[in-house]
Every structure is written in C-alpha cells, then in structure tokens.
Amino acid sequence: MGATAIVVLRLRSLFAVVMLSGIYSFLAASMFVALDAVDVAFTEAAVGAGISTVLMLATLALTGSRERIPVHTPPLPLLVVLVTGAALIYATFDMPAFGDPAAPANLHVAPRYLGDSGHEIGIPNVVTSVLASYRGYDTLGEVTVIFTAGVAVMLLLGGRRGQDAGRKRGDDDAGDAV
Amino acid sequence: MLREILAHYNYWIVIVLMMTGFYIVVSRGNLVKKLVGLNIFQTSVFLLYISMGKVAGGSAPILDPDIKVYANPLPHVLILTAIVVGVATTALGLALVVRIREAYGTIEEDELDLMDDEA
Numbered sequence: 001m002g003a004t005a006i007v008v009l010r011l012r013s014l015f016a017v018v019m020l021s022g023i024y025s026f027l028a029a030s031m032f033v034a035l036d037a038v039d040v041a042f043t044e045a046a047v048g049a050g051i052s053t054v055l056m057l058a059t060l061a062l063t064g065s066r067e068r069i070p071v072h073t074p075p076l077p078l079l080v081v082l083v084t085g086a087a088l089i090y091a092t093f094d095m096p097a098f099g100d101p102a103a104p105a106n107l108h109v110a111p112r113y114l115g116d117s118g119h120e121i122g123i124p125n126v127v128t129s130v131l132a133s134y135r136g137y138d139t140l141g142e143v144t145v146i147f148t149a150g151v152a153v154m155l156l157l158g159g160r161r162g163q164d165a166g167r168k169r170g171d172d173d174a175g176d177a178v
Numbered sequence: 179m180l181r182e183i184l185a186h187y188n189y190w191i192v193i194v195l196m197m198t199g200f201y202i203v204v205s206r207g208n209l210v211k212k213l214v215g216l217n218i219f220q221t222s223v224f225l226l227y228i229s230m231g232k233v234a235g236g237s238a239p240i241l242d243p244d245i246k247v248y249a250n251p252l253p254h255v256l257i258l259t260a261i262v263v264g265v266a267t268t269a270l271g272l273a274l275v276v277r278i279r280e281a282y283g284t285i286e287e288d289e290l291d292l293m294d295d296e297a
Contacts, residue, residue, distance in 0.1 A: 001191075001195060002191070002194055002195060002198070003216050005195055005198040005199065005202075005276075006198060006210075006256040008198075008202065008215075008218065009198060009201065009202050009215075010204075010216055014208065014210050014211065015216055017210075017211060018210075018214065021214045021217055021218070022222065024217075024218065025217075025221065028221045028224070028225065031225065032224075032225075032228055034230055035228045035231075035232045035249070036231075036232060036233075036236055036237060036238045036239070036248075036249035037228045037231070037238070037249065037253075037254045038202040038238045038240075039254055039258060039259070040224070040228060040254050040257050040258055041260070043258050043261050043262070044221075044224070044261055047261050047262060047265050048217075048221065048261060048264075048265070050293060051265050052265050052268055055265075055268060055269050055272050056210065056213070056214070056268075056272065058272075059210060059272040059275055059276055062276050062279065063210065063275060063276060063278075063285050064285075065189050067206070067207075067210075067211055067286075068207070068208070071231075074205075076279060077201060077204040077205035078205070079200065080204065081197045081200055081201045081204065082197075084197065084198040084200065084276040085193055085194075085196075085221065088189075088193045088196070088197075089189075089190060091236065092186045092189040092193070093183070093186065095186060095189055096230075097182070097185035097186065098185055098186065098187065098188040098229060098232065098234075099232050099234030099235075101191070101233045101234065101236075102235075103230065103249070105230050105231065105250060105252075105253070106231070106250045109252065110231075110250040110251065110252050111247050113251055113252070114239065114241075114248050114251065117241075118241045120288075123290070124240050124241040124242070125239070125240045125241075126239040126240070126241060126248070127239055127251045127254045127255055127258070130252065130255045131252055131255045131258060131259075133247045136253060138255075138259060139259065142259045142262060142263055143295055145263050145266060146262065149266035149267060149269060149270045150266070150269075151259065152270050152273070153269055153270055156270075156273040156274060157273050157276060157277070159245040
C-alpha cells in the first residue's frame with residue numbers, strides 16, 4: 001500500500017495515478033479482511049475501488065490526463081509533513097497496543113452489542129444490526145449527506161449542454177446510486 | 179520495553195500512508211491529483227479506526243455459537259458510513275474540478291493563481 005501511494009506521488013500520468021488509486025483501494029480492502037472487518041472490506045472494494053475510479057476516469061475524460069511538470073518543488077511541504085508525522089508517531093506511544101482486548105475502545109458499548117444484539121435484533125451480523133437498527137439515525141444522516149452531494153453535483157454540472165450532457169448524466173447517476 | 183513500542187506498528191503504517199496523502203495534497207498542483215491524495219489520506223484514517231477495533235485472536239463480528247472472541251463492530255459501522263460519505267465528497271470535488279476546467283481552461287493550481295491575479 002505504501003509503495004502504491006508513493007508511486008502515485010511520483011507519476012505524472014493522471015490515468016496511471018487513477019488506476020493506482022483503484023489498486024490502492026483494493027489493497028486496503030484486503031487489509032480490512034485481515035483485520036476482521038469483512039463488511040468494510042467489500043464496501044471499500046465496491047465503492048472505493050469501483051465507483052471512485054469510474055468518477056475519476058470520467059473527470060479525466062473531461063479535463064485531460066497529463067499533469068504539468070512543476071517548475072520547482074518547494075521544501076516547505078516536505079518539512080510540514082515530516083514534522084506532523086513525527087508528532088503523530090510520538091502520540092502513538094500513549095495509544096493501546098495493536099489487538100489489545102482491554103483497549104478502551106473495546107470495553108465500552110461493544111460487548112453489549114456483541115452480547116445482546118443476537119436476541120434483540122435477531123441478525124447474526126452485528127455490524128448490520130448496529131448500522132440499521134441501533135444507529136439507524138446515523139444511516140439516515142448519511143443518506144442526507146449523499147443526497148446533498150448529489151444535488152450539489154447536479155447544480156454544478158447541470159447548466160451544461162451539448163456533447164458533454166451524456167457524460168454528465170452518467171456522473172450524476174453514479175453519485176445518486178451510492 | 180521494545181515489545182511495548184513495537185506493538186504500535188499499526189499506527190505507524192497508518193501515519194506513513196496518511197503523511198504520503200497529505201504530502202500529495204500539499205505539494206502537487208494538479209487538482210485531480212490532490213483529490214487522489216485526499217483519498218489516500220482518507221483510507222489511512224479508515225485503517226486507523228479498523229485497526230483499533232481488531233482484537234487479537236478474534237473473528238469477524240458475525241455471531242456464531244462456536245466463536246467466543248469478536249472484533250469490535252463499532253469502528254466497522256463508523257467506517258462503512260465514512261466510506262460512502264467519502265465517495266460522495268469525492269464526486270462533489272470532481273464536479274468542482276470539471277467546472278473549474280470549464281471556467282479557466284486549466285486544473286493546475288499555479289496557473290489558476292496567475293489568472294486570478296490578472297483578473
């Protein structure tokens with residue numbers, strides 16, 4: 001994953017960059033499987049690797065696929081990134097160890113959902129019962145966000161006519177279908 | 179001591195990915211590339227949450243009488259929502275890029291700055 005991310009940084013061909021970002025999403029999805037998050041993995045594979053890549057390719061078709069070579073690379077971004085990264089790594093020493101069953105995140109309400117959702121909701125997949133039942137309002141809010149984004153995309157691209165109209169429709173539909 | 183330090187390796191992977199994405203966003207002038215960088219950053223945050231929900235020796239949170247230890251389902255739910263919202267914001271960002279390209283004829287940041295200064 002790291003290698004893919006660094007190649008994305010170096011490459012100038014935006015088509016290759018978009019394809020690599022799809023590969024990166026798939027690698028992330030396989031990592032989620034390894035971390036026991038199967039629902040997240042197939043959402044990432046479908047949405048992150050699928051729909052995002054399609055949307056980006058559609059944008060490239062409208063905007064051109066070469067990145068211009070920069071005249072100079074200022075050192076400031078690298079400095080900012082290195083300092084931020086060092087500060088974050090310093091902060092990780094206060095975090096619980098990887099896979100620790102006694103980590104605070106695993107002690108609060110998670111045992112209750114794991115223990116009771118089976119007979120309260122009746123669905124073996126705990127992620128589904130939390131998403132659709134216990135935290136149903138979150139999911140409703142999510143749908144609102146997607147609707148707003150879909151409306152905004154339509155408003156941004158809606159005034160255009162001519163040969164681009166067909167492409168624009170495809171863009172909107174993909175945004176709404178999520 | 180060394181064991182305790184090395185037990186945080188999941189966070190370091192996340193931070194390396196996060197900083198790569200951050201660097202792409204800050205240092206590259208092309209708007210599509212910035213969005214790809216933002217996606218890399220975003221996925222690293224997903225990985226941070228999911229790795230915090232991992233329990234050693236656990237299984238995916240799908241109830242089964244034979245399994246005693248499960249991964250924490252709450253980060254999974256959060257990140258499911260975040261992935262879908264993330265693609266909605268990406269779509270919005272890309273729509274803005276298309277509009278900028280129509281209005282200015284370029285998606286390189288420094289050329290856009292130049293045009294704004296002239297105007």
